[in-house]
Amino acid sequence: MTTPPKADYYAPLPIHVPQSYVVLTPYYPSPNRGRCRMICTFSLVLLAAMVYLFWPSEPDMKIVRLRMKRIHIHTVPRVAVDISMFVTVRVRNTDVYSMDYRALEVAVGYRGKKLGHVRSEQGHVRARGSSYVDAELDFDGVELLADLVHLLEDLAKGTVPFDTVTKIEAQLGLLFFQVPLLAKVSCEVVVNTMNQTIARQNCYAE
Structure with missing residues (x-):
């Protein structure tokens, strides 16, 4: 009988590969982090609200009254028009601090031609308040030869459109600081010459 080879009697021992384990500790979120x-x-949120509340904004200016007192057309020595008006401007301060304006200027035009302007004295507007400025405008010897026919037609219809530009130079009183402010508003104002009221007004800031 032949002896079988050793490979039939002995099997190779298994090789054990060492394994690594990582032990994790449970994570508990800190209450201070959520509070922070x-x-x-x-x-x-509070900072954004304070910036929105205290950020300086332009005053709201609007012509609340534009009354025509006198219109006189003369042809000697040249064709010209004398116009006298009474205007009232409302200045509304929308900020939470007061406003002092050094000057308020109102310019009036007709069909793109400037008739003249008037400049008022200085004034004060309280926080979240309004102030009314009255001014009288006298335009003598305005040459409206090209638009004289249109002016006569508007007077016959009872409504005259005017262009107005209102400018204000002011300072906002913020605690111990003075913030300079310059605002300008242009309006298209249609005046009813029958009852001397504003029939229509369209304003936009510049």
Whole structure:
């Protein structure tokens, strides 16, 4: 009988590969971190609200009355028009601090031609308040030869359109600081010559 080879009697021992294990500890979020996140969010919201509330804004200016007192057309020595008006401008301060304006200027034109302007004295507008400025405009010897026919037609219809530009130079009183402010508003004003009221007005800031 032949002896079988050793490979039939002995099997190779298995090779054990060592394995590594990582032990993780449970994570518990810190209550201080969540509180800090809430405080930061509240602070940002509060800061945005304060910037929105205290940021300087332009005053709201509007012509509330434009009354024509006198219109006289003369042809000697040249064709010209004498116009006298009474205007009232409302200046509304939308900020939470007072406003002092050094000058308020109102210019009036007709069909793109400037008739003249008037400049008022200085004034004061309280916070979230309004102030009314009255001024009288006298335009003598205005040459409207090209638009004289249109002016006569408008007077016959009872409504005359005017172009107005209102400018204000002011300072906003913010605590111990003075913030300079310059605002300008242009309006298209249609005056009813029958009852001396404003029939229509369209304004936009410049």
